[in-house]
Amino acid sequence: MVGDHVRVVVVEVKGRQVRLGVEAPGDTKIYRGEIFERIQEENRRASQVPADALSKVSSLWTRIRSEGAGDAG
């Protein structure tokens, strides 16, 4: 048990693999820790925006549009 409402159960043992199941109330958010950490790390990377990003991104966009591929939107 994790707290009063969350239960971790072994669903299946197959050779060296174990499948775990998590039983929890419907409004509980359950994620693999790994995905959570990867999004946190990507947030950190996204927060490091180069000083000249705006002009660079703008010019890249202008180029894509002038190449005729991005006229939607």
Next chain:
Amino acid sequence: MQVETTRFGPLEFASGQLYELTEGLLGFPLLKRFILIGNEADGGPFRWLQSLEEPALAFVVIDPDWLAPGYRSELPRAALEAAGLDRPEEGTVLALVTIPENPQEMTANLKGPLLFNSKTRQGLQLVLDEERHSLRCPILSALARR
């Protein structure tokens, strides 16, 4: 209203530009209040999300539908409910953009988008643990495909 920012200097904004992540950004629980700044100069898909708590912090963001058509309409039911939405069209979805040294290699995080209720302007960062959504979706090639 006005806020002092590192990147834009003093910035005037309207209440309609305010967005709040009620639980903060993942890994940055204290970053809750932002203003969304358009980039009308070039009519492009990129916008800025300026933190109100941290003057130096401004993310580049993009609507994921630019990169993965149908992205918003395919958000899981539970995600909509978490933002108090009945229908995906009632929400505003933004993907955080990562810009490396070579900006041509910039990517968007489609696994952890921000979803806001367009009416209340409150929302959260989702965790979409699905293979098809990339943590680092290459932006330029996706835009060129449009």
